[in-house]
Each structure stands twice: as structure tokens, then as C-alpha cells.
Amino acid sequence: MGLGIMLVWMAWKHVRTGDPVWRQASVFWVKVYGLVFALGIATGLVQEFAFGMNWSQYSRFVGNVFGSLLAAEGVFAFALEGGFLGLMLFGGDRLGSRMWLAATFLVVFGAHFSALWILMANSWMQTPQGFEQHASQWGPMAFMTNFGSVLNTPSFLPRLLHVWVASWIIGSALVLSVSAWYLLKNRHQEFARRNFSAAVKLFTVLAILQVFIFGAQMAISVTENQPEKLASIEGNWTSESCAPLYVVGWVDASAEKTYAIGVPCLLSFLSYGSFDATVPGLETFPKDEWAPVNLAFQAYHVMIDLGFLFPLIGVVAWFVWWRRKREGMPRWLLWVCISTVFLAEVATIAGWWTAEVGRQPWLVWKVLRTDAGVSPTLTTGQVLLSLITFALLYTLLLVLFLFLLDRKIKHGPEAVPEEAHVSDLPDTFREVFRSRSQGRASGELELEDHVAR
Amino acid sequence: MSLADLWFVLFVAIIGAYIVLDGFDLGVGMLHPFAAKEDRERRIVLNSIGPIWDGNEVWLVVGGGVLFAAFPVVYAAMFSGFYWALMFVLIALILRTVAIEFRGKRDSSRWRGLWDSVFSAASFCLALLLGVAFGNVVTGVPLDKNGEVRIDTLLDLLHPFVLFLGVTTVAMLLMHGALYLVVKTEGDLQARVRRWVPLFIGLFTLTAAISAVWIAVSDYGVTDTFRDDVWTIVFPMAALVAYVVMIVMVRRGKDFAAFFASSALLFMSLATISAGLYPNMLKSSTNPAYSMTVSNASAEHYTLTVMLVVAIIGIPFVLLYTGGVQYLFSGKVKLTESSY
Numbered sequence: 001m002g003l004g005i006m007l008v009w010m011a012w013k014h015v016r017t018g019d020p021v022w023r024q025a026s027v028f029w030v031k032v033y034g035l036v037f038a039l040g041i042a043t044g045l046v047q048e049f050a051f052g053m054n055w056s057q058y059s060r061f062v063g064n065v066f067g068s069l070l071a072a073e074g075v076f077a078f079a080l081e082g083g084f085l086g087l088m089l090f091g092g093d094r095l096g097s098r099m100w101l102a103a104t105f106l107v108v109f110g111a112h113f114s115a116l117w118i119l120m121a122n123s124w125m126q127t128p129q130g131f132e133q134h135a136s137q138w139g140p141m142a143f144m145t146n147f148g149s150v151l152n153t154p155s156f157l158p159r160l161l162h163v164w165v166a167s168w169i170i171g172s173a174l175v176l177s178v179s180a181w182y183l184l185k186n187r188h189q190e191f192a193r194r195n196f197s198a199a200v201k202l203f204t205v206l207a208i209l210q211v212f213i214f215g216a217q218m219a220i221s222v223t224e225n226q227p228e229k230l231a232s233i234e235g236n237w238t239s240e241s242c243a244p245l246y247v248v249g250w251v252d253a254s255a256e257k258t259y260a261i262g263v264p265c266l267l268s269f270l271s272y273g274s275f276d277a278t279v280p281g282l283e284t285f286p287k288d289e290w291a292p293v294n295l296a297f298q299a300y301h302v303m304i305d306l307g308f309l310f311p312l313i314g315v316v317a318w319f320v321w322w323r324r325k326r327e328g329m330p331r332w333l334l335w336v337c338i339s340t341v342f343l344a345e346v347a348t349i350a351g352w353w354t355a356e357v358g359r360q361p362w363l364v365w366k367v368l369r370t371d372a373g374v375s376p377t378l379t380t381g382q383v384l385l386s387l388i389t390f391a392l393l394y395t396l397l398l399v400l401f402l403f404l405l406d407r408k409i410k411h412g413p414e415a416v417p418e419e420a421h422v423s424d425l426p427d428t429f430r431e432v433f434r435s436r437s438q439g440r441a442s443g444e445l446e447l448e449d450h451v452a453r
Numbered sequence: 454m455s456l457a458d459l460w461f462v463l464f465v466a467i468i469g470a471y472i473v474l475d476g477f478d479l480g481v482g483m484l485h486p487f488a489a490k491e492d493r494e495r496r497i498v499l500n501s502i503g504p505i506w507d508g509n510e511v512w513l514v515v516g517g518g519v520l521f522a523a524f525p526v527v528y529a530a531m532f533s534g535f536y537w538a539l540m541f542v543l544i545a546l547i548l549r550t551v552a553i554e555f556r557g558k559r560d561s562s563r564w565r566g567l568w569d570s571v572f573s574a575a576s577f578c579l580a581l582l583l584g585v586a587f588g589n590v591v592t593g594v595p596l597d598k599n600g601e602v603r604i605d606t607l608l609d610l611l612h613p614f615v616l617f618l619g620v621t622t623v624a625m626l627l628m629h630g631a632l633y634l635v636v637k638t639e640g641d642l643q644a645r646v647r648r649w650v651p652l653f654i655g656l657f658t659l660t661a662a663i664s665a666v667w668i669a670v671s672d673y674g675v676t677d678t679f680r681d682d683v684w685t686i687v688f689p690m691a692a693l694v695a696y697v698v699m700i701v702m703v704r705r706g707k708d709f710a711a712f713f714a715s716s717a718l719l720f721m722s723l724a725t726i727s728a729g730l731y732p733n734m735l736k737s738s739t740n741p742a743y744s745m746t747v748s749n750a751s752a753e754h755y756t757l758t759v760m761l762v763v764a765i766i767g768i769p770f771v772l773l774y775t776g777g778v779q780y781l782f783s784g785k786v787k788l789t790e791s792s793y
Binding site: 034035037038039041042043045046048049051052053054056057059060062063064065066067068070071072073074075076078079080082083084085086087089090093094137138139141143144145147375376377378382386389393397400404407408 | 503504505507508510511513514515517518519521522523524525526528529530531532533534536537539540542543544546547550551553554555558559599600601602603604749752753755756759760763764766767768770771774775778781782789792
């Protein structure tokens with residue numbers, strides 16, 4: 001989604017300014033997008049299979065409610081992405097700037113739309129409503145009573161925006177990192193400058209918004225809807241007024257103590273808008289409904305610490321970039337910029353861990369416990385074996401992905417495309433279809449001369 | 454016809470679309486190392502499905518989602534019951550996807566050779582596994598009263614008939630993929646594939662005939678429908694007509710028509726077996742009372758209604774742009790800068 005937004009923006013700039021450097025940028029980044037997308041499809045399929053494979057009791061229990069969201073995702077969004085991806089990836093030498101923008105936009109829109117349905121489904125697990133439970137031939141099940149409230153659960157909107165913005169931050173951080181690396185190595189200067197300049201602004205603005213608006217809204221949503229989760233991720237054992245917001249620490253769950261450095265009273269303020277507000281601690285909740293506190297605490301704090309770091313990096317990099325455009329950026333700062341994409345990935349994954357670990361021991365909040373959702377026919381050994389298989393496979397994919405990405409980045413963008421060539425390409429629906437049928441009539445496709453290598 | 458029946462029909466249609474569309478992808482994958490002699494030809498074969506394979510795989514995702522929503526207990530039983538089969542399906546799907554994407558990224562023949570092998574092996578495994586999984590749906594599985602498949606080892610899901618249906622699927626997709634490649638290629642490559650088409654048709658005819666007899670002779674309860682509801686004979690008849698049309702078109706050298714007929718043949722074969730299974734979706738070999746039928750396994754009326762609205766709004770768009778994109782990339786494959 002994040003890189004997609006950058007691609008839409010680049011294609012848009014090319015339409016608006018006609019500056020071929022943006023076309024060059026699109027051609028370069030769309031290849032990276034293809035690589036990312038292939039891995040996304042490959043690993044995304046696992047998700048849909050895994051509900052049934054590992055969580056058969058869960059699937060039976062929630063199918064009436066949860067399944068329809070996944071089905072809608074497939075019909076509405078995934079099909080849009082999958083359908084137009086080919087056009088987007090192969091658009092560089094088939095489509096004019098406006099049509100390529102349209103194809104790119106549709107894929108990226110599809111990706112966001114897809115995330116919307118998935119996050120609806122996830123939000124329903126966090127803050128379930130719009131259903132009732134009763135018995136069936138196959139045991140107790142949840143039955144949908146109101147589709148509207150299933151779609152729009154209390155945590156949905158904050159979660160959606162939080163995740164969208166997180167992915168945009170990763171996308172802009174990727175462009176920022178790569179262009180900083182080119183600047184550092186003195187390669188593809190013009191390309192790098194333009195990309196850096198665009199990415200640093202977007203990254204900074206998004207990072208600031210994420211902390212002060214979207215992240216904060218998410219935290220408020222957790223406070224309101226899942227106070228148990230807030231207590232776990234903050235390592236907050238006793239209810240206190242003027243509760244501190246920790247920065248780093250360690251939770252000793254057996255002693256029910258948290259050793260941490262924090263800002264006094266800030267949690268009370270952020271959660272309830274008042275420094276004196278009482279934040280309920282874990283002691284107020286039944287012990288068998290506590291999440292694994294230290295894990296949730298660490299995941300959450302990795303996320304927020306990085307979250308506070310990003311605006312700082314962004315503002316400094318933007319300021320220095322603005323002041324020293326001519327003489328160039330200091331090397332250390334370029335290295336910091338290069339690190340942003342890795343840090344943003346870590347922060348986002350830590351955020352997911354916060355959401356999912358913090359929800360424990362529930363699979364569906366206060367409705368279905370995690371241990372009641374598993375596939376009873378599987379043995380621990382089987383699940384472990386499949387987990388190890390996936391771990392190995394994913395590691396292999398990650399290594400290959402990084403290897404190929406690294407090569408692609410080192411190879412750098414192709415030469416700036418010739419304007420004449422681009423403007424020859426079909427650029428309206430009518431032209432696209434006409435060129436198609438002419439190509440067929442003469443037994444040749446357009447761009448025959450462009451044929452490659 | 455109840456709403457659950459309608460969803461059964463829609464589900465079969467979605468899986469049918471998947472088999473027709475991803476079917477030729479898999480067939481092309483299996484043929485890839487044999488049909489193409491050097492790198493340029495291999496790229497042509499790969500790019501014949503290049504811009505559309507992910508759109509085709511979407512139908513599997515939609516099918517999975519629809520099964521989850523409309524028949525949750527069947528989804529839960531099948532996916533957890535066929536655990537290892539689906540693990541292998543997933544591994545094959547993942548490796549096949551990345552093989553397509555990774556192959557062209559380096560200019561080394563060892564690198565490309567490696568991913569070519571992965572691509573075709575994964576395609577073969579998928580064709581076989583899908584056939585085997587479907588075979589188990591035909592024969593029924595040991596379902597208990599809670600809707601879980603109780604098996605001791607993976608071998609319990611590998612009866613001879615089931616394995617043979619896997620082989621039949623491989624033969625069917627080889628035929629389908631070859632007909633597709635004939636449409637998409639030209640020159641030596643096309644001539645080579647064209648020569649194999651009768652062979653694959655023969656192989657398919659043989660295996661499909663044996664499977665059909667096997668089903669008829671064994672007591673799988675798949676033939677009852679056609680006795681009870683005679684009109685359902687239209688599905689096998691349509692499959693037969695498509696088969697004859699395919700052979701005629703192959704003889705006349707009408708490549709696209711032959712491929713189209715083969716698509717209809719695949720779709721109608723699935724429709725035939727599904728009609729035969731109806732009203733069962735997953736039969737219990739332990740106790741018929743535990744079998745999952747269209748009516749006892751379906752989601753509630755409200756969910757099915759909501760889903761129907763989703764489908765009515767969404768599916769026409771899917772058809773429109775899948776059709777549009779397939780049309781844009783139709784015709785003979787031409788390699789360009791951005792090809793795989």
C-alpha cells in the first residue's frame with residue numbers, strides 16, 4: 001500500500017508536469033512493487049487457508065459473521081488488485097501516462113480496499129458486535145444480526161487509519177532509504193534528489209500525524225474498548241491516578257511488577273485527557289484474562305518508541321535537506337535515513353504484535369478464548385512441524401527478496417525514457433482498445449521495435 | 454431453490470472459473486520445461502500467463518472466502534481435515550508465485566534453470582493435489598458428529614481412486630494448457646506444442662473414462678442425482694458436447710475455439726460431479742448422519758442474503774475487468790522490457 005501510494009504520486013507528477021524523470025521513477029519502483037506484491041500474494045494466501053487449517057473451531061463458530069468479510073474482500077478488493085496488477089506492472093511500455101496512472105491507481109485502491117475488509121474482520125475480533133450466539137447442529141455458533149454494526153465496530157475506524165498511515169510511512173521510508181543510499185554513493189544523482197525530496201516531506205508529515213492523531217486515536221480506542229489490553233501493554237498492575245507513560249522497561253510477571261522509566265502522568269492524560277484520571281490496572285481484572293504482559297509491553301514500547309523517533313528523524317532530515325541542498329547532506333544523516341525503512345517495518349510488525357498479543361487470551365474479545373478455537377484434530381507436533389516449515393520457507397523468501405531488492409537497487413533506474421516514445425503510447429481507453437485491435441489486425445503488437453534483449 | 458442452493462451453485466461456478474483460468478496456468482507451468490527449448494522461448498511461455506496469472510488465482514481466494522462465509526462448517530472440516538495436503542498446496546503456490554517473479558531477475562542460466570524447475574514442479578504438484586483433494590470430496594471423509602475429519606495418517610486420504618483422480622486432473626490440465634499455448638505462441642514453439650495436443654487429449658480421454666467408470670461402479674452415491682432428477686443430465690451432456698467440439702476444432706485448426714471448448718469441458722465436468730454430489734457437500738464415511746449437506750452446513754439466511762448483495766454488486770465488476778485485461782493481453786505473446 002505504501003509503495004503504491006508513492007507510485008500513484010509519481011505517475012500523477014508525470015501526468016501533471018510531463019517531466020520524464022517521474023516516468024523513470026515509476027518504471028524503477030514498479031519493478032520493486034512487483035517483487036513485493038508477489039510475496040504479498042504468496043503469503044496472503046496462507047492467511048485465508050490458515051483459519052480453516054489451524055482454527056477449525058474458530059472458523060465454524062464465526063463463519064457466519066467473519067467469513068462474509070473475507071469473501072467480500074476477495075470479491076471487491078483482491079480481484080481489483082489482482083486483475084489490474086498485470087496492467088500496472090507491464091504498463092511501462094504499453095500505456096501512456098494517464099492510463100498508467102489509472103491502472104496504478106486501481107491497483108493501489110484495491111490494496112487499500114482490501115486492507116479495509118481485513119481490518120474490519122480484525123476489528124470485529126477485537127470489539128465484536130452485531131451478532132448473537134446460539135446452538136446449532138455443529139455446536140454453538142455466532143450468527144450475524146446486523147451487518148452494519150459488524151462492519152463498523154468501535155475499533156474499526158481508528159485501526160483502519162492507523163494501519164493505512166503505517167503502511168504509507170513504510171512506503172515513503174523505502175523511497176527515502178533508497179534515494180539516501182544513492183546520494184551517499186553519489187549515483188543517479190538527479191533521480192535520487194527528486195525522490196529524496198518527495199519522500200522526506202511525505203515521511204515527516206505522516207510520521208507526525210501518526211503520533212499525534214492516528215496513533216493517539218488508536219490508543220484512545222483501546223482505552224475505551226479494551227481497558228484490560230491497555231493495562232497489559234502498559235505493564236500497569238495497580239489502578240492509579242496520574243499513571244505514567246513508560247518509555248522502556250521490563251515486566252516481571254511472576255512478581256507482578258514493572259520496572260520502567262516513564263513520563264509521569266502522561267498515560268492518564270493521553271487516555272482520558274486529564275492528568276488525574278485513574279487508569280485501571282490489571283488487578284481489577286480476573287487473572288485468567290490477562291495477556292502475556294511482558295511480551296505485550298515490549299511489543300507496544302518498541303512501536304511507540306520508534307513512532308516518536310520517526311518525526312524527529314523526519315524533521316531533522318527535512319531541515320538539513322532544505323538548508324544544505326547544494327553542498328549535500330552529512331553522511332551520518334544519510335545513514336539514518338537509510339535505516340528508516342527497516343525501523344518502520346519493525347515498528348509496524350511490533351504494532352501488530354501489540355494488537356494481537358494484547359488481545360489474548362481471547363480470539364474474539366470476551367466471546368471465544370484462543371484455546372477454544374483451535375483445530376482439535378491436530379496434534380501439537382503437527383502444528384509445530386508446519387510452523388517450522390513456514391518459518392524456513394519465509395526465511396528463504398526473505399533472503400531471496402532482500403538479495404533481489406539489493407541487486408535491483410544497486411543496478412539503479414534505467415535511463416530516462418524518451419518523451420516522444422512515451423507520448424506515442426495509447427493514453428485513453430479508446431486508444432488502448434484501438435491499438436489492441438489494430439495490433440491484432442496487422443498481426444503485430446505495438447512496440448515491436450521496443451522488443452527486448 | 455433455497456438461498457443455500459443458490460450459494461452452492463455460485464460456489465461451484467467460482468471454483469469452475471478457478472479451474473478453467475488457473476487450470477491453463479498450471480498446464481502451461483507443467484509444459485514449460487518441455488515445450489520451450491531456449492531462454493527466449495521459455496520467456497514466451499512464461500509470459501503467456503504473465504500478466505494474468507494473479508488475476509486467475511483470485512478466484513481461488515474468492516472461492517475460499519465464499520466457502521468460509523456460506524458453508525463455514527464445510528470450510529472448517531475440509532481445511533483442517535486436509536491439513537497436510539493443503540500445506541503442500543500452500544508451499545507449491547508460494548514457490549510457484551515467487552518462481553514466476555524471481556526467474557527473470559538475474560541473467561544467469563543456473564538461476565533461471567532453478568526457478569524454471571521450481572515453477573513446473575510446483576505446477577505439477579498443484580494439479581495433482583487439487584485432484585486428490587477433490588477426489589476426497591467425491592469419496593467422502595471420516596467426519597465425526599462435531600464436523601471434524603478424524604484420520605490417523607495422511608495415507609487415509611490417499612485411496613487408489615483418489616490418486617487416480619489426481620492423475621486425471623494432471624492429464625486434463627496438460628491438455629488445457631497445451632491448447633492455451635497453441636493460442637498464445639507461434640512458429641516452432643507453437644508447432645511443437647500443437648503436435649502434442651492429440652497425445653494429451655488421448656491421455657485425458659483414457660483417464661477420464663476410467664475415472665467415470667470407477668465412479669459409476671463404486672458406491673460413492675454420485676450417480677443418484679441423475680436418476681432422481683433427470684434434468685441434471687444436461688451437465689454431463691454439455692461436457693460431452695464440449696469434448697466433441699474441442700476435437701473437431703483441434704482438427705480444423707481453430708485454436709481459440711478449441712481452447713474455449715476445453716474451458717467449457719472443464720467447467721461442465723466440475724458441474725457434473727457437483728450435481729452428482731448434491732445435496733451433499735462433504736460426505737461422512739463414518740456415519741451418513743454426520744454428512745454435511747447444502748442445507749445443514751450453510752450459513753444462516755441473513756448472512757447468505759448479505760453475501761448475495763455483495764456478489765451481485767461485486768461479481769459483474771470482477772468479470773468486467775478480468776475480461777478487459779484478458780482482452781488487452783490477448784493475442785500472441787510479445788516480449789517487451791517489462792516482461793518477466
